[in-house]
Amino acid sequence: MPGKLLEIIPRPSTERGNADHGWLKTFHTFSFASYYDPNHDGFGALRVLNEDRVRPGTGFGTHPHREFEIFSYVVSGELEHRDSMGNVEVLKRGDLQLTSAGTGIRHSEKTYGSKPVHFLQIWALPSRAGLAPTYFTRHFSDKDKTNNWVRIVAPVGAEGVSETREAEGPAPVNSPVTLWAAILTPGTKLPHTFPVEGAGKGRKAYVHVVQTGGYNEGPATGATVRLSGEGKEVELREGDGAYVMGLPGREVQVQNVGEGNAEVLFFDIE
Template identity: 40%
Template sequence: MLTLRKSEERGFANHGWLKSYHTFSFANYYDPAHIAFRSLRVINEDFIQQGMGFGTHSHKDMEIITYVLEGALEHKDSMGNSSVIYPGEVQRLSAGKGITHSEYNHSQTELAHILQIWILPDRNGIEPSYEQKTFTTEEKQDQLRLVVSKDGRDNSVTAQQDLNIYATVLSPNSKIAYTVPENRYGWLHIARGKVSINDLLLSAGDAVAVETPQTLNIVAEAEAEVLIFDLA
């Protein structure tokens, strides 16, 4: 069984410089039916105006993953990290016992389009840490590329939780399959384009939850980018 989460049913906030769609309850958006899914706590789709962003703010006991779809995001934190994140790069920030950071659209001319993902860690109070890696389109083209995992295998970014996050970029009419095994749970988020999953048509911003073991047959109805969360 697939449980559909439609894009237009998500929470929405318009701050002028930021337009943000919330898959799960976040800030002023609260939906008791969509607090989290397993350890997946936040998927925010953010559109950040040129040169604008989030000033210095704090986090604690959260795994924060940034996935850039368009443009570039500039990051600075209290650990001394300073970087720019481009499409194809994945950044992981383990807030642990506490950090501060800021995030800004790096460009003065282009919109930044990102997914901000929060994962509940498997333990609190750890030392904060940071990691950023590049995954080329070729690595993701019409196949699943592991981009985040608990153990960092296959050169993926590590996270303090029992999960695997896969990314794929699909050519029109291409097909891939993903099997949710016993005692695991799946969440599929359509970042761009259109796909059908077991004949269920999904567009950008849509998602499905999978709570029973099954094989998902994913067919690209147009060029698409999909994130798959394999969760304990």
């Protein structure tokens, strides 16, 4: 990225991998399962960003994972998590669950109750292999996130990060990924400045607009978000995302230019 202060590349929802299995409707930002695109095969340590809707009485049965940091961000409905570490939990809107699979775990994720669950399934590559499996949960209210960036996941050892199973502040991830979330009301603009650590190195970010308006088979609808900075500008609708690349200290603006609220995830990736 020599000579470029800031670059924004849109990732339209209509170009994401997607599937409708009846019990599951899913979109894949990056290559996943039967969907493969060498141009969208992860971004830095961020490897999976799936937006899933699961019908009541169904879900992902018990299956294994290893050497991934796996987190679930619940948008609506309720999600039941069970794993081989003995954790059993029902997650609701505002909840975030993070499993560091490490040397290996088995888990299931199923809809709880009579309503579908809508959640984002996110995987990141760990900074090192062979870690002991661990499990964390956090809760962040809509009030916390309204017109405010809330740090919901951050690297182990970062300021304010607790490695307690349940705690205030961000969940600890063994990966160079920090995840911020916000709910923007119409007209609101929030800046995000790339950290200055590692001066001279390019920084990466991925921005995703949550598809809160529903499952869209055609062009994305609902909220509209504008990303801008250094003379660049891109507009995103629900389900859309964007790759952002810039130098340390550079700022990108995230603004809701639509009529409804916009729920936005901002991944800052070293």
